[in-house]
Amino acid sequence: MRRLQVKSSAGNYDVKVGCGAWGALRKLKGYTSTFVLTEPGLWAQWGTKFAEDTGWSGVRPILVPSGETSKSLTMAGRVAAELLNRGADRRSLLVALGGGVVGDLGGFVASTYMRGIDYVQAPTTVLAQVDSSIGGKTAVNIHAMKNLIGTFSPPRMVLSEPAVLASLPPRAFQSGIYEAVKHAILAGPALFGWLEGKVAGLTPGQTPVLETLVARAAQVKVDVVSRDEREAGLRRVLNLGHTYGHALEEATGYRRFLHGEAVAWGMLMVTRLAELSGVLDSRVGSRIVRLVRAVGPLPALRGLKEEKVLGLLIRDKKAVGGKIHWVLPEGIGKVRVTPDVTDAAVASAFRDVQRGVWND
């Protein structure tokens, strides 16, 4: 079991990564009642293990349909009403057992139910384990605008069980690995080089190597959010690949790409943008491209209108005063956050990656 610690103004908390991580819930005391929020398919597969590991026999979870549409204010209201009906009070605990959707929704409900109750993240996807479960960001979507409503509210702890990754479909699995690649670009040559040696042929069932991957990639997120809890500055680096990525997701109605896949395309584009802006050596750029490509195939970019994608960039939540803060890789382990790129370069980077005329 690996234990990472996140610093937070509302109290530090642990991220535990390893087989049997859910067992840490046995030691959480002092709650009037405990609740689990999860998805039906996940519960069918892992509910028995969860009940055994935690000793919560007979636990009857609150179920929400899988998929992004559950990340809505309407669903948040339904979960809150269900908590109330089951007698949850201000000293109750909610465990969010699932991927990013359950984690974001569960965290949002917990941080606002009766103005805030404790919650635990028990992430079950690579993406959630290396990224979204850590840092206390919670959110729901408003129509097509992802994460428009949310809170900064740290969990009580994060419990990442690598064994559950074995049941992930290949695409969902790979989608999460892209976020690990993002963390490696931010972290530096050690993690990046390690990933270069592991990514090819990696499968969801390789529990020991995944435990290491999750712990090492999660450490990057832990370090960043511990130094910048509320995204005042440093935390922006985590947005690497997300500016283009969000626009790609929105332009395709969130149907063509999984989140990590859109971020993967976004990382390729922003790598190109960094080259075009003169801040990244093309040999390093090629190394980034090779690692992203080694993860697996990406859904094609064909048919995506340049004007549409570029028009969506400015609506990104991170834009302030109409300015986008771009996160440009300058090397392995070094990024620059800057609004100073030309519109022409932004357009060229998209175009070069879409047309495959660069590095593909």
Place this chain on the structure above:
Amino acid sequence: MRRLQVKSSAGNYDVKVGCGAWGALRKLKGYTSTFVLTEPGLWAQWGTKFAEDTGWSGVRPILVPSGETSKSLTMAGRVAAELLNRGADRRSLLVALGGGVVGDLGGFVASTYMRGIDYVQAPTTVLAQVDSSIGGKTAVNIHAMKNLIGTFSPPRMVLSEPAVLASLPPRAFQSGIYEAVKHAILAGPALFGWLEGKVAGLTPGQTPVLETLVARAAQVKVDVVSRDEREAGLRRVLNLGHTYGHALEEATGYRRFLHGEAVAWGMLMVTRLAELSGVLDSRVGSRIVRLVRAVGPLPALRGLKEEKVLGLLIRDKKAVGGKIHWVLPEGIGKVRVTPDVTDAAVASAFRDVQRGVWND
């Protein structure tokens, strides 16, 4: 202009009470854009003054229908979408101009929009000026459950303009005065005695005396929330009269009583409960009853089923582990928070007040 200061972990903030208070918005700088959330009727009456006092000529407010039904997650989502459509970003400012509904809704949207933007409370009812605008509690309702979803998120400042009270209907005006009475019971003989001399014949147009009343009653709230921001303990005293009050509101579907009226009945019941529990001298109890009664007539309690009202008490949001923390007056300026009252006394207190067999 009177200036009170609230201590808050997220930064202290001012409560300004006085004619022209809105003018303080002129001095708020550094926002990329500013927005006003309000109700159509209020804006029709006071929009011109607001624009003049603030210098925000041409301001086009975001309007929500007046009334409690606007305090919903659905409406929060609509307001957030409207903010997005108008280009609000993380450095935008939202002003909530209105009563408790606009304040709670606006505060909730602001505290969750893009995970939190700054907001200013510009309360326009007695209730909002002496109570709900101060302390950083925001909330929306889920079905009949009031304030089930919300946040603790302090405003940037609170600006209370007493002149706007002149347009309040008599019932709404009196409803707010009851909350001022509650604060006087908590504060002590000075404010209580002052109110005893002012309450009879008080009308919404008496701006100078209302400025004093609002400032003095608001000071009580300021003192409490400055010492207990997140309702860990002390803040519970503000719940005086609210345990019965909430049950009365819920039992009548929020149609018969205005909030302050329900709290007024609740104060009478809890005063009786304190007497029955042996912690309050009946002469002091009578003095409380007289002041509550002097504010004005209350909608009758007739037809309310005792079992129904008592059954709703336990669903109160402040109940923890099935225990209700009662706030019992022990004297003017002294209350006790305790779960230790008998069910029989709770029922008798309701019954005695409903039947008018006590002190009426």
